[in-house]
Amino acid sequence: MSSPATTEATWAPTGRTVATICAVGILVVGQLYVVLPVLGELAAAWDTTRAAVTWTTTAFGLAYGAGFLVTGPLSDRWGRRPVIVGGLAATALSTLAVIAAPSLGAGITARVVQGLTASFFAPAAFAYLAERIAPERRVFALTCLTSSFLGAGVLAQVFAQLVDAAFGWQAVFVVGAAGFAISALLLRAVLEPGRRADSTASTASAFTAFASLLRAPRLALLYLSCLAVLGSFVGIYTGVQLAPPEGVGTSSTALLVLRASAIPAMIAIPLLATRLGAINPERRLIISLTTAGTTAAIAALPFGGIWLGTWLFVFVAAIAIAAPAAVQAIAARAGEARGAATAVYTFALFLGASAGPQLANLVAGNGFTAVALAIATLGFIGAALAFASTRIRTP
Template sequence: MSSPATTETWAPTGRTVATICAVGILVVGQLYVVLPVLGDLAAAWGTSRAAATWTTTAFGLAYGAGFLVTGPLSDRWGRRPVIVTGLAATAVSTLVVITAPNLGAGLAARILQGLTASFFAPAAFAYLAERIAPARRVFALTCLTSSFLGAGVIAQVLAQVIDDVFGWRAVFVTGALSFTVSAVVLHAVLEPGKRRAAASAGTVFTAFATLLRTPRLTLLYLSCLAVLGSFVGIYTGVQLAPPAGAGAGGAALLALRASAIPAMIAIPLLATRLAAINPELRLISALAAAGAAAGITAVPLGGLWVAAWLFVFVASVAIAAPAAVQAIAARAGEARGAATALYTFALFLGAATGPQLTNLVAGNGFTAVALVIAALGFTGSTLAFASTKLRTR
């Protein structure tokens, strides 16, 4: 039986997980809010819709790269200070986007926004891993990764609604206000942690190098590129080359985006049962299922057909994301903080490259997009499977 002193160290699961996940939707949602307003951005900045997709890539690259710095910062300064400071800074950087007069300035603003937003994810993962009771930890991590994926759907739906009523600038003004409120709320909800010993930059990057020299971890990181790469890629395709029956905008696209929201709710509720399955097997199976579902959407049988299989696709990605971080953490030893930073970097590097992958084939219609995304999912599954064959080496 655990002593009272031990049980008192855990943060309250419900309040902590609900708040962090709600803010996670807001933070990661900034990657996706531009997808429904690509046409408006292109018109405001005098460019093409295809060129405007670089606003997603710019944010994603900066966001992912920032993890390599902000992860170690949270180890040194503590989880709560890094999270709260990052949210406050992101409130400001989000407002900067609406001041951009052209695409070049818009890309610079999105890079700044991505860098400030990157303070959240590594510290949030580490906080849940350290402060939530072990019996509830898989549930907490699954909820957080699901919130990141749910952001891809929820943020697009809300951005489209706000844009239709108030215009694209209101999307970012709403985001800035929400970040301000989130900083205040999380400062109150999160518990202060102990200040950690400072680690030198050399120590931090030595840990990264050690992890990447481990072949089985390298393969797992490469498989992570397919998780959000396929997710952002297929929704970019929905915007640039809508499937037959979905139309080019309005209610049909809104319904198509919203069709996957139930998957975001269902997967965390199944977290305990899913946790009983080996994380590598979950990752392999989920990425394969995502590839298969994406491939099936290539069959032109109408909007409802695509919506149904997008539900399966999103559910599969929602299973793959927490499975990947659990598989990586299990093999990282004492370098858990560095391993998580590399995981989130790989995740959002994939998210940054997904739109450009879609751009290459969007001119050939949604079928071409779906087939490319299917290939990406199967490639990720193959890489994860290959990592298991190196287990005993």
Template sequence: MTSTQHRGVAREAPASSRLSFVTTIAGLSLAGILVVGQLYTVIPLFSLMAGDWGSSPTAVAWTATAFAIAYAVGFLFAGPAADRFGPRRTIVVGLAATAVVTIAFPLVSSLAAALVLRVVQGLVAAAFAPSAFAYIATRIDPHRRVAAITWLTSSFLAAAVLGQLAAQAIGQAAGWEPVFLAGGVALALGSVGLRLVLRADEADGRATVADAFAAMAGLLGNRRLLLLYGTTLMVLLGFVGVYSGLQVAGPPSLAGNDGALLILRASGLPAMLAIPLITPWLARTAPERRVAIALGVAALLSVVTGFLTDGAAIGVCLFVFVAGIAVAAPGLVQAIGAQAGAARGAAVALYTFFLFVGAGLGPQLATALAGFGFPAVSLAAAGILGAGALLALGAATRVRP
């Protein structure tokens, strides 16, 4: 920390510091819901869009995957961009560009055009997450960073539920096009709001994309980091797989019942809100072991959920399932950051890459197994999450010299 930063901290009163923290994290978390929500909003709209484009819901599921893969690839460039131009500038420009593409999406008239625009949307939306993590790493007091990371990662998970809830409600009332129009306007407002809330950048402009890729290549030679990245891939693959499975292969008792599906999607939200509040207690356990336990619990609940038919019972299981995912995601950020040392920025860029590659594969997992019913989807998701738990345990094991 520079002497200027020390003087800034000394002048800032504790109450002002708390207010600044709350405002910053609230703004970043809301933006996170809006950005990541763009991945999930299409899931309840598969049938509506398929009808307009003369396609099938299975084919339209590629709109989720196209966004997610482009989103993940974009992270590899967004991290270096945040280092070079500053996280605040990268966040604001990225949100504005995402708003423009999102508003343009309802103009497409075919699945092929939709896939192209979703790729573009994913690439520009990728500017947000690595830049937000970089801002937290450099602008948030060290003793508050774990809480800030937990709130931010929880917002990414909440987006899976809130994005689907909003899309389903608006889609049923007005069609699929207004879903994207409303999302684009909200993203534009988020760009303006964060420009006002976040502190100005102090980027020195010396970081290059080549430097960042060199750092990433070096990180992939670390055994523990490879295991943690493998775990990261499994987290949203299993999570999105279960939620997509409810949509395309849900229990027969819920088939065609949009109200029941709406309630099931909402059942996990309290867990996402509760987990950041118990962060100090969770931090007592080493992050790798915390991740392993959380994913093990999520895997178990995925198995149980697959064989339930009662909506209330499924809702309770999804609450615990989501809690496990909400504990694992920030735990992985903490574990990866600790292993990466000075290359933390490159390490987090790789984390977001693997996280959302998994998210993009989730709908494909669900549609591939939909013909075998929801139990097949949930069992496959459980196996994936269980494998993630084992990889996390492997990362926690000390390597003998």
């Protein structure tokens, strides 16, 4: 006899659930990227350099990724909806704190707190979709959520640039805080209350599971390859801001068009989820990271804005394919520890996102070509690690 948790009657409505969670996902993950278009304004407000302000992105990403290792197990104990709603409410307050920061040090601290509060969303959202969406629609739902996280990288930059131009950089965070408050109320209404996934689980037992996963060579290589996914993505867009490509210029309109050129890729990939799902996830990961590295290298050629926009479109599409492929490959190898495996995956993903701006910052003095070539190298290394994982025989 089926338990109540597995009967069809408990499946959440796919349309409104996926649409709402993905919209909020864009807002949450978008906080990683909103500082990129306003680096100059933040540098002026805090009396520092644009290069130094890139640490606000790194600080958020590190705190966000590290938070998953705790917030994932907490959602097992407390339930998905309370963790998501409570985290969003807390993030509304921490987002406002960024505006009050009087200096770079205070700004970095505020971004760390913001990253920690925002980290309550992703693990619980992934788990909610995996548990409450009907199995035949689950791959679509998870691909949409992953794509929304990547889409945030483009949409948040476009949003921040437009709001900054109209109202100033502080308004970017005011609107964000309001969005989090509204999202908390919205998801409290949309998400269905449910039983805790594991009322006996503890954070300590979760860390034991993490250690076990990292000791598996095949999984360890896959996690390392994940560093290249958002690392490449955030790195190349940081490079666009720090070292505007030749032929594009520094005008706000040119940079806005360049960022927006990748939006169609974010829309197209979820629509192809079913067909892409027929391909082995490890193979998809290898091919997509190789494609990302190749297109980044091609984008390094100084042939103007249309050339760069075209190849950035392909680059973003490749990254949008790589992210869900990685989590599917990891989940397939994790056995019963899928929850812990997903938490480590998201940690690796955003650890890479934190390192990406510093990689771009390191070589930006040599121009955008140097940034693009560095990102290409990162993509190829990620593909090589994913390939190496397939060469390891498991018992």
